[in-house]
Amino acid sequence: MCCLVGIFLLIATKAFGADVAIGVFAYQGERAAASDWSPVIRYLNQALPEHHFRLDQYDAAGLRDAIATHRVDLVITNPGYYVSIEAELGISRIATLDADGTHPARALGSVVVVRANRPDIQVLADLAGKRVAAVAPDAFGGYLVAAREMLGQGVDPESDLKEIRFVGLPMNRIIEAVQAGEVDAGIVRACLPEQMASQGLIRLEDFRALSVQQDSGLQCSLSTRLYPNWPIAVTRHTDPGLAKAVARALLAMPESSGMSWAVPADYQPVHDLYRELRIGPYAYMREITPEGLARRFWPWLLGLLAILTAWIVHTVRIEHQVHRRTAELRDSLAARDKAEAKMRESQDQMEHLSRLSVLGELSGNLAHELNQPLTTIGTYARTVLRRQERGNLTPEAITEASTEIAREAERAAGIVQRIRHFARKRRATREPIDLAEIAKEARHLLVGMLARAPEIVIENHLTPKCTVLADSAQIQQVLLNLIKNAIDACRDLPMKRQNLRIVIEPMDNRVAVHVIDHGIGLDVNQLPHLFEPFFTTKPDGLGLGLPICMTIIEAHGGRLWAEPNKDAPGMHFSFTLPCHELSA
Ligand code: ADP
Numbered sequence: 254m255c256c257l258v259g260i261f262l263l264i265a266t267k268a269f270g271a272d273v274a275i276g277v278f279a280y281q282g283e284r285a286a287a288s289d290w291s292p293v294i295r296y297l298n299q300a301l302p303e304h305h306f307r308l309d310q311y312d313a314a315g316l317r318d319a320i321a322t323h324r325v326d327l328v329i330t331n332p333g334y335y336v337s338i339e340a341e342l343g344i345s346r347i348a349t350l351d352a353d354g355t356h357p358a359r360a361l362g363s364v365v366v367v368r369a370n371r372p373d374i375q376v377l378a379d380l381a382g383k384r385v386a387a388v389a390p391d392a393f394g395g396y397l398v399a400a401r402e403m404l405g406q407g408v409d410p411e412s413d414l415k416e417i418r419f420v421g422l423p424m425n426r427i428i429e430a431v432q433a434g435e436v437d438a439g440i441v442r443a444c445l446p447e448q449m450a451s452q453g454l455i456r457l458e459d460f461r462a463l464s465v466q467q468d469s470g471l472q473c474s475l476s477t478r479l480y481p482n483w484p485i486a487v488t489r490h491t492d493p494g495l496a497k498a499v500a501r502a503l504l505a506m507p508e509s510s511g512m513s514w515a516v517p518a519d520y521q522p523v524h525d526l527y528r529e530l531r532i533g534p535y536a537y538m539r540e541i542t543p544e545g546l547a548r549r550f551w552p553w554l555l556g557l558l559a560i561l562t563a564w565i566v567h568t569v570r571i572e573h574q575v576h577r578r579t580a581e582l583r584d585s586l587a588a589r590d591k592a593e594a595k596m597r598e599s600q601d602q603m604e605h606l607s608r609l610s611v612l613g614e615l616s617g618n619l620a621h622e623l624n625q626p627l628t629t630i631g632t633y634a635r636t637v638l639r640r641q642e643r644g645n646l647t648p649e650a651i652t653e654a655s656t657e658i659a660r661e662a663e664r665a666a667g668i669v670q671r672i673r674h675f676a677r678k679r680r681a682t683r684e685p686i687d688l689a690e691i692a693k694e695a696r697h698l699l700v701g702m703l704a705r706a707p708e709i710v711i712e713n714h715l716t717p718k719c720t721v722l723a724d725s726a727q728i729q730q731v732l733l734n735l736i737k738n739a740i741d742a743c744r745d746l747p748m749k750r751q752n753l754r755i756v757i758e759p760m761d762n763r764v765a766v767h768v769i770d771h772g773i774g775l776d777v778n779q780l781p782h783l784f785e786p787f788f789t790t791k792p793d794g795l796g797l798g799l800p801i802c803m804t805i806i807e808a809h810g811g812r813l814w815a816e817p818n819k820d821a822p823g824m825h826f827s828f829t830l831p832c833h834e835l836s837a
Pocket of ligand 1 (some may be wrong): 772791
C-alpha cells in the first residue's frame with residue numbers, strides 16, 4: 254500500500270510539475286509584493302509548465318531563515334539585501350530586473366527633498382544639524398543610498414544631524430512630513446515625488462531636491478548615484494537545470510508581460526556602499542575603530558587595565574621599597590663603619606695601654622737591665638781616669654776601655670730601641686707573618702728585660718705551605734702576655750719547673766700556637782673567669798691582658814682558650830689563626 258502511494262506521488266509530480274518556491278523580500282507588505290511580482294509568477298508558470306511556481310513573501314529575517322532551511326528555490330530581493338546575504342547564504346543572481354526606461358545596472362537612486370522655501374539648504378552638506386526623515390536604518394533606497402552621499406559630503410547621518418527620524422513605509426509619509434515642516438528634509442527613492450505629483454498628491458514646485466545629479470538618464474530628480482535594480486537569485490540547493498531554465502525564460506520575458514529581465518548586473522557599487530557605511534557584510538569594520546574595539550572587548554580591556562594598574566602599583570611599590578631599603582642599608586652600613594672605626598680606635602688605644610702596662614710591670618727589671626751596661630761603662634770610664642791620674646794610661650788600656658764602653662752602650666741602645674718599638678702607637682695591618690720569628694722576638698724582648706729569665710723552648714712544626722696573614726705586633730703582644738703570665742705563674746718555683754715551651758703546629762686548616770708552663774696553675778672555680786676583664790690574682794695586676802689577647806685573636810678570625818695541663822701541674826694556653834695558602 255505504502256509503495257503504491259509513493260509511485261502515485263511520483264507520477265503526479267511528473268504530470269503536474271514540482272512546486273518551485275520563489276521567496277520575495279516583501280518590504281512593503283504582502284499585498285504589495287504579490288501585486289508587484291505576479292507577472293513573473295504568471296509568466297514562469299506559462300513558460301515552464303512542467304513546474305509550478307509560487308510566490309512566498311518574507312520580511313528580512315524570514316527570507317534569511319527560508320534560504321537557510323531550503324524552503325525557497327529562487328529569491329527576489331532588493332540590491333542591498335542581496336549583497337548582505339550573497340556570501341553568507343551562498344545565493345547567486347541569474348538576472349536583474351530591467352525596469353521601464355532605465356538601465357538595469359543604473360536603475361535605483363534616492364532623492365533628498367526639502368521645502369522649496371528653505372534657501373538655507375541647497376546641498377547635502379547643509380543637512381548638518383537638521384532634522385531628516387527616512388524609511389528605516391536598513392532601507393536601501395529609503396536611507397542607505399542617501400546616507401553614503403551625505404557621508405561623502407562630510408555629514409555623518411548617524412552623528413551630525415539634529416535628528417534622523419525613521420518613519421517606515423509607505424514612503425509618501427516622508428514627503429508629507431517635509432511638507433508639514435515636521436522635518437527639514439526627507440530621503441525617498443528617486444521618482445517618488447514625481448509619481449505623487451502625477452497622482453495629484455503634491456505640487457512639485459513646493460519642493461526642491463538637494464545636490465541634484467545632472468545627466469543621470471532618469472526622468473526625475475536624483476540626489477545620489479544610481480545602483481543596479483533588483484536581482485533574482487538561485488540558492489546553493491536549487492537544481493541547476495531549473496536555474497538554467499528559469500534564467501533562459503526570464504531573459505526571454507517580453508515587455509508585454511508587464512516586466513522584463515536582463516543579464517545579471519554588477520552589484521559591486523552596492524558592495525562599495527556597504528563598505529563605506531561599514532554595515533551589512535562590512536559591519537565588522539566598525540569594530541576596528543578604537544571605540545568599536547573598546548565596545549567589543551571592554552571586559553578584556555578592563556581586565557588588562559586592571560592587570561596593568563596592578564603591575565604598575567606593584568612596580569612602584571617595589572621600587573619604593575628598594576629605595577627605602579637601600580637608604581636604610583646605606584645608613585646602617587655607614588653607622589657600622591663608624592662604630593667599627595670607633596671600636597678599632599679604642600682597641601688600638603687599649604692595646605697601647607696594655608703594652609705600656611706590660612712595660613710598667615717589667616720596668617723594675619728593665620732599670621736593672623739598663624743599669625748593668627751603664628755600670629760597666631762607668632767602671633771603664635773611671636778606670637781610664639784613674640790610670641791617667643797615676644800616669645800609667647797605656648794606649649792598649651784606652652783601646653780596651655773604649656771598646657767595652659762602645660759595646661755596653663750599644664747593648665743599652667738595643668734594649669731601649671726594642672722597648673720603643675714595642676711601645677709605639679701604630680695601626681693594625683694584615684701581612685704574611687712568621688710565627689716562629691715572632692715568638693723568638695718576644696723571647697728576646699723578655700729575656701732582655703728580665704734579670705733572671707727562664708728557659709723558653711720554641712718548637713716549630715709548621716709546614717711552609719701555611720701562611721698566616723696577621724698584624725705581627727699584635728700577635729707578638731699576645732705571645733708576650735701569655736709568656737709573661739706563664740713566667741709570673743712560675744716565679745717562686747724551683748728553676749727546673751720554670752722552663753716554658755712554645756709549640757707552633759698546623760691544626761686542620763689553621764695554625765695553633767701553644768704556650769705551656771708548669772707553674773702554680775689555677776683553681777677550677779677560677780678557670781671560668783680567666784678571660785673576663787679585670788679578673789686577676791696578682792696584687793698589682795690589671796686583669797686586662799687576657800681579654801685583650803682574646804679580642805686580638807678573634808679579630809684575626811682565630812680562637813684563644815686555656816686548660817690545665819693534663820698530667821702535670823701548670824697551664825696550657827692555645828690560640829689558633831686561619832691559614833692562608835699562597836698561590837705562588
Ligand atoms: P693580669 O696579668 O694583669 O692579672 P691577665 O688578664 O693577663 O691579667 O691574667 C689574668 C689572670 O689569669 C692572672 O691574674 C692569673 O691569675 C691568671 N693567669 C694567667 N695566665 C696564667 C698561667 N699561665 N698560670 C696561672 N694563672 C694564669
